[in-house]
Amino acid sequence: MCGISGIFFVDEPRPGMASRIHRMTDTLRHRGPDDEGYCLVNSKTGACRFAAGAESVEEIRNALPTIDGLDQEPYDLALGHRRFAILDLTAGGHQPYFDERSNIGGVFNGLIYNYKEVKTELEAEGVSFYTDCDTEVLFKAYAFWGERCFAKFNGTWAVAIYDFNKRELLLSRDRLGKKPIYVHRTRNALYFASEIKAILRVLNTEVRVNERAVFDYLIGGYRDLSNTTFYEDIESLPPASVLRINARGETASSKYWDLHSNRDSALASAAPGEVAKELRRILEDAVRIRLRADVNLGIELSGGLDSSSIAGLASTVQPRQLSCFTVEYPQTKWNEEPYAREVAMRFKMDYHVVRSPERWFWNDVNEFVALHEEPFHSPNLHTQQAVWRLMHDTGIRVILYGAGGDEVFAGYRKEYFYRHLRDLLKRGQIASFAKNFMNFSELSAHELLAKAWQQFMPKPNNTLPAHSLFTNGLAHFPMLAANGGTAEAQLYMNMTELKMPYWLLSNDKNSLAIPVEVRAPLLDYRLVEFAFQLPVGLLIRDGWLKWILRKAMDDLLPPAITWRRKKMGYPFPLQDWLWNSMRTIETLLAESENPYLNRRYVCENLQPWMAQQPDLVWRILSLELWHRCFIRKQKVASLRPRAASRPATLRAA
Template sequence: MCGIAGIIELGGEKIDPGILKSMTDVIRHRGPDDEGYVLINQATSRFRSYSGHDSPSSIQELHSRFQPSEIDFDGNIGLSHRRFSIIDLTAAGHQPFFDHDHSCCIVFNGEIYNYIELRVELEKEGIQFRTHSDTEVLLESYKAWGVECFKKFNGFWALALYDFRKKCLLLSRDRIGKRPLYWFKNASRVYFASEIKSLLKVPEIARNKRVNQDAIWYWCSSGMRDLNFSTCFENIFSLPSASWVIVDENFPSNCKTFWEVPKIRMSENDIGISEAATLIRKTLMEAIRIRLRADVPIAIELSGGLDSSTVLALTAQTHPERITTYTVRFHDPGTNEEPFARAVAKHYNVDYRVIDPPIQTFWQHILAFTYLQEEPYHSPNLQTSQDIWSHMRTQGTKVVLSGASGDEMFAGYTHYYSKAQKENLRTGYYLQFIENALRWTERRYNFKKLALALIRSPIAYFFKNVVSQSSKLRRRNRHCLSKISMPLQQYNKDTLTELLYSDITNTLIPYWLRSGDKTLMGVPFEGRCPFLDYRVIELATQLPVTYLIRDGWHKWILRKAMEDYLPADVVWRKQKMGFPFPLRTFFEKYEKIIDLILSQMNNPYIEFSDKARLRNDWRAISFILWYELFFNENFALFEKIENMANQSQTITENNGKYSPEFLSSCEITSI
């Protein structure tokens, strides 16, 4: 995991290296281990490489320091890289990385997990390697197979690759979009980077930054974000996942897709229960095996739930060394899963480490966290996650495996139930419909409401959840109401297959990955998710719906796959806890701070009509904080918040929450 940035002047004019330097400096927290730059003249194919302040001494001896005021090279393309070393920790992994004959160079954020297998395949074709890095394998794969190489990669990436042979700049992003890549285009230039804050260092973008009104309305009314790869900033976009594109005058309309999530499911006649369970284990085990590759310590985030316990159990089948796990122990018995985690850990004799919930210092670092996230976010518990990862980092861990996204793959959330039942009726699985209705394990939910869910139109849910939420808002810009179709489309997913596809490709997964990337990079720390291996996704999205929710159990087929590998009270536990965060208590405890934030509601985009109701609405609060920082640059507000928090809780030290690199980047007087 690293950070990249770049500029291309489409007309061939010289770029401003000072802008590239600013774009790179602001994401130093993403890669404190190294930095590098290259300027390229597209017309002549000349280039010049540069080191940076954080480059190893061996790199600084090879390349002069990137000092914009002293650069006289007329490059119309500039690429930069910040490195967080995970594979091949030596200076040989420095980027921008060139192949042996300098016909291609690359800046790359991510990991190619199957680089060893690809390397063997390339070596059989006579290709020789100079390093042990996955970056070199990636570059040689492109040279050997062209853009078809992306179909061969198993991993995550956001990259910029310049091909001197074709005189073209190529961008690409991994299948599921685990690594972000933002871009902005004007008449003659394209800017791109791993984070939005890099683009905001471009004077032209900073001067003309505007709120994306549609995105903000969708966010405040329905919690939806990442729609059509837009952002909350107008004219700043994400490159689509599973795509590659040549950056020229036709960009981005020439963007190509190299992979899609399957849309058609098998029936029970196509695959039996035993075969499906075995295939799930084998596929997950292989996904875990290649994710254990790193030159730094790896641990497992063990919550005690089915998904993370599955990761531990299958890791133990292939990993002979003793495994380190981390578990958070919450003090509320209703949300504490630590006893279940302990049972799994004991079963596999791991190095079991328990973390007590860190002292809540959310408001003490609210400016830094708002700046880190760059857009409104769903809950303060993102910072709790970051606290946990920061603690792991202090223990020497830089990479963690987690069970994230198991719910989206195997229908673990309760809102999937009614959709599964509708699909059972539609496809003729009447007996399974009855079994689910009689045995549904989530009895804490009102059965009458669930019955109504089966007969109500999805449009009713739209008006209940979106339109009623919108009543809290009084729009000054009514034109957005004409674009109501996007959230309406989401609520109109009538079957489980449709809803899971949408959650994976458009709504839940893209948001979790984007906010998770920024939270992780504030440490920095790398999270690896076996459930997001593309082979796991392809399998899960083609299994019969009747295997996902069966006999009243969510994730039924995953439970069947793991029932011989985990304690029964973990596999067949009825109540799903999720990641607990006492949001109501949080609002009550910090009522004065919430009122201070709500006093800043005046802005030219959205006017909130009911302040009292908004005291318990994190979406609105998060939006106000984001707007006040990025558009009003209201640093006084954040200072007041932090002072009020310090008065109610004597905690002023950093507590390891943010890396020094990130905190230094937040010492700002202007966004």
């Protein structure tokens, strides 16, 4: 887990590259507190200089010149790296990496979970290794197999590889996009980094807002569609992709993996018990390889099906006692601590209970908005980070958690269950419809029928008064139409476009600000591929969401976990949170200078929206906070949260 950055000029080497890459990499310091390193290349002369920084490990500082002394020398390629050490804690894991035999080098962020298996395969081919780090495995795998190596990796990665012989730079991301690479291209250069702020640090031009991203976010709540960002000319490298650029400025892009949804595969006719058995086998191996670390590892345990599955499987494959952490929400309907305790006791885990974090969002607002770089979907990200920070404070550096279960196995009632009922009726599968309908206990039959019937009704193209909400410059954009389609289509869109790409990027920033490394076995690419070959009828069956996962865990977990209907997870009552900050929010928006909001209209309608569309209120607030921080370069003044005791209208001055 690290931060990477780079600059590649395709015309001429130039002085000043050392200070530029130093500034970029220093911006990523929070992602890698354990080490620092640089590489500068003049591709015209073949000169290559490795350099240390003030926070490089002692062995590196003693062996290399410092980056500060190289600014007068001309270079056209610069690479920077900040290390958060997880495997091989020695200087053997220092980056940038260089392999003399193949004449390739680069920087890498992430972790190859199956690095031991890949290393064994390469050793059988005669490849030698000198460290116990996955970094060496990645670069030597690329030297041996070329781009075919990416298909062999099981892990998370954002990597930049430079071929000194070809004078060519390659960028690549993991299959689902768990590790980010942001890219900015100019006529004669390419900049890349793990976070947008590192690129912004060295740009000489004024930041330009991507107005389409603003509209998509405010109206639909969408982020990172088509790998865009809120900044014009800064994009996210697509997951499962490779970008090449050579010294002549020629670029080529390709994909090495696609998620294929084939619900009519051979698995559709397989016995459910056999499907569950294979799912269990894949998930167990996904957990096994994610337990590899040379630092303390813990499990975030909510008491729900997903995290309990991870905890149970980890305990069966790991001989030593594992630590798990759960958050207690005393005297609330959301408290799942008793369920988490039951799981922990069953598997004899070292059980830790922490109280729900009390640190208020407004105490950290400027730092948190700056961390996420773009408007984000909910302040519960702050709550999640607070939990991880508590785990970090006990010495934990790697966290296994249950992220991805709802997206892979259809765990959202609103997103999938109602659509599935509609799909069954459309196909005339009345018996299956009746079984799902009658066995679903979270809602009354009347409520459930009303929800399912809504799926047949046409959706309006726009549910918000866009021409009033926005200033005139934005209202011409068409509304995204993503509400229709089958449950199968919604699963695929959420995994590849609408939700998962953004959530993964948010979790990356949230975790590495601490830093901790988070690992999600339920998002192992093998498990995702397997799940997307299953008919939806195995995901949603007899009124149960995630039925096949429950079936696979049936003999491992207590029935109170496996077959519990009510879904909780880590709660976040957004509407209550907004009301408790209502006066603060009104003040911020009444003072807004955001050109993308109709200030008067927003302030007049804020409290009605609070009652009906709290998600919209948050998105408006998040956009305002981001615009102040990154566009106007202002900080939010120290504000105490002030609640609104009764509905009132605050008009803009």
